[in-house]
Amino acid sequence: MITAVRRTKTRRLSLVAATLAAGALALTGCGAGAAEESGSTPGAGGDLGSMTVVTFLPLESFSFGPEMFAYSGGYFEKHGLDVTLQPVQGTSAAIQSLLGGATTLTRASTVDVFPPMVDGQPIRAVGTMAYKSNLRMISVEDDPITTPADMEGKVIGMGSIGGTSEKLLNLTLDDAGIAADTVTRQAVPVTAATLEVVRQGQLDGYIVSLDTSLAIGQQNPDAVVDDAGLGDAPDIQTWITTESNLKDEKKVAQIEAFMAAIREAVQDMIDDAPNNFANVLKTLRDSGDWNFPALADDEIAAAALEIYTTQTWVDADGGVPLLENDLDAWKATYDTYVKAGMLEGGQNPGDWITNDYVPAG
Numbered sequence: 001m002i003t004a005v006r007r008t009k010t011r012r013l014s015l016v017a018a019t020l021a022a023g024a025l026a027l028t029g030c031g032a033g034a035a036e037e038s039g040s041t042p043g044a045g046g047d048l049g050s051m052t053v054v055t056f057l058p059l060e061s062f063s064f065g066p067e068m069f070a071y072s073g074g075y076f077e078k079h080g081l082d083v084t085l086q087p088v089q090g091t092s093a094a095i096q097s098l099l100g101g102a103t104t105l106t107r108a109s110t111v112d113v114f115p116p117m118v119d120g121q122p123i124r125a126v127g128t129m130a131y132k133s134n135l136r137m138i139s140v141e142d143d144p145i146t147t148p149a150d151m152e153g154k155v156i157g158m159g160s161i162g163g164t165s166e167k168l169l170n171l172t173l174d175d176a177g178i179a180a181d182t183v184t185r186q187a188v189p190v191t192a193a194t195l196e197v198v199r200q201g202q203l204d205g206y207i208v209s210l211d212t213s214l215a216i217g218q219q220n221p222d223a224v225v226d227d228a229g230l231g232d233a234p235d236i237q238t239w240i241t242t243e244s245n246l247k248d249e250k251k252v253a254q255i256e257a258f259m260a261a262i263r264e265a266v267q268d269m270i271d272d273a274p275n276n277f278a279n280v281l282k283t284l285r286d287s288g289d290w291n292f293p294a295l296a297d298d299e300i301a302a303a304a305l306e307i308y309t310t311q312t313w314v315d316a317d318g319g320v321p322l323l324e325n326d327l328d329a330w331k332a333t334y335d336t337y338v339k340a341g342m343l344e345g346g347q348n349p350g351d352w353i354t355n356d357y358v359p360a361g
Contacts, residue, residue, distance in 0.1 A: 050082040051254045054103040056094040058087040060292035061211045062304040066129065066313065069280060070265035072287035078264075079257040091164065098123070098242060104251055105258060109133070110236045110333050111167040111342070117352045118343050122243040125330070125353040127259050127323040130237035130312050133168055136213035137228035139205035140198050144224040148176035151228070157188035157197075157206030164235075165207045167342070171233035174340045192216050195223060211294040214303050234333040238325065238353075252357070260359040263323045270309045277305045323358050 059068055067085055070076055076083040086103060088094050091112040097103045099121060107129050117123055137156075139145040145154065151173065158165040170180050188194050190208045195216060197203045207230070208216070217225040239259065245251040272279045281301055284290055294300045313322070320326045327350060334349035 046080045048080040048254050048257050049250070050084065051105075051251075051258065052084040052086050052103045053258065054086045054088055054094045054097045054106040056088065056091045056106065056108065059085060059290060061209055062294055062301070062308055063130075063134070063209060063211070065269065065280075065305065065308060066262050066266050068284060068290055069269055070261045072289050073265060073268070073283050075261040075265045076258070079261040081254060081257050081261065083258070090160075095121075095123070095240075098240065101242075104245055104254060105239055105241050107237055107239045109164050110234070110238065110330075111164055111171070111337070113238065113240060114334060114337055114343055114349075117349075118347060123240050123352065124243060124246060125238040125240050125325060126246075126255060126357045127239040127262075127355075128236055128320075128325050129239055129262075129323070130235075131315055131320075131326065131329070132312060133231055133233065133235040134210040134307065134312055135165060135168060135207050135227075135230045136210060137205050137224075137226050137230060138195060138198065138208055138213060138216055139224045139226075140195070141222045141224055143204060144226070145205040145228050146224065146226040148172050148178055148229040151205070152178050152182050154204035155184040155186055155202075157186045157190075157194060157203050159187065159190045159207075161185055161187050168230055168233045168235055169207065171235075171336070171340055171342070172229045175233065176229065192219065195220055210307060211292075211300065211304050214300045215293060215297070218297075218300060234329070234336050236326075236329060236333055239323075246357075256357050256359070259323055259357060263359050266309075266313050266322055269305065270314070273306065273309060276302050280305065321358075325353050325355050325358070327353065327355075 053067070055064055055067065057064075071083060071085060086097075088097055091108045094103075094106040095108060095113065095116060098106050113123060113125070137145050145151055151169075156169065158169070160166075166185055169183070169185070173180050173183060186203065188197065188203065188206050190206065190212060192212070192215060194203070194206055198205060199222070205228075213225045216223050241251075241255060245255065269277070269280050281295070281298070284295060294304055315326060330353055331349050334343070337343045338345040
């Protein structure tokens with residue numbers, strides 16, 4: 001039984017039971033804090049009503065820092081939105097929630113969203129959240145894995161077979177000219193505890209998120225934490241909606257306001273870097289909205305946010321503004337997937353993407 005907790009208009013958090021296309025727990029409300037403290041006026045964007053935004057995993061990682069900070073910092077409310085952040089289990093569930101009309105927006109990796117686009121699903125990319133992957137390979141000093149060549153003939157663990165991690169692994173191997181079938185894949189818990197399985201020689205390495213990798217490296221002197229080429233595989237995490245939503249005037253206004261709130265929140269996170277992200281962390285912690293290990297650890301939190309704000313949520317070359325889609329990179333990513341045999345070619349990926357709803361400037 002989930003009980004609802006209601007607060008004032010400027011700080012309200014409700015946990016309610018909800019059933020979307022994939023089913024999960026819903027986190028509903030409008031936060032206030034950083035956006036108000038900076039002099040912004042809540043609701044300045046007008047009352048645009050409530051909207052649901054699905055996340056492909058629970059909000060227990062700085063990967064979802066933009067949504068969490070925009071929620072707890074009052075950025076959504078400033079832009080006139082009452083946002084429900086709805087976790088579901090996996091990108092496929094998130095995309096089905098979008099197609100089923102249960103959510104207005106979600107974000108997904110190109111390795112997951114290109115296939116339904118190729119199949120003709122009415123999905124459109126309206127903004128970029130991450131310009132590259134932050135997956136990390138965990139191995140041990142006795143047999144380190146730091147390059148794609150080190151994976152050949154090895155047993156590599158990942159959270160699920162057939163998911164994003166395996167798809168990026170396949171792209172990495174293909175780019176290095178290594179046959180995919182030379183690497184054995186095994187589904188494992190992507191936690192620090194799995195490191196012991198690697199030490200025992202039952203597993204050569206496993207793929208984890210950035211937050212988890214930082215914690216493992218901090219707590220285990222024999223752990224080798226490396227990109228191992230995974231970050232070189234083209235992977236763009238894009239905000240997506242449906243064609244029908246882009247024909248709905250109210251939903252378009254909500255999408256534009258949501259994107260504006262996210263961009264403002266991310267910019268404030270970037271600007272807090274000289275302060276070692278103290279203001280961001282205080283907002284997230286004091287809100288009581290979130291509880292995950294990386295958030296509680298100053299060193300890991302700052303290290304993760306430094307990578308996200310300099311290498312992930314921003315274009316590394318500095319030529320693409322926050323949230324704007326890099327159309328050249330989008331096409332190059334599509335071409336790479338076609339070359340790797342992940343997609344059939346012959347389509348124009350530019351038909352699936354637009355910058356019309358990204359905030360100007």
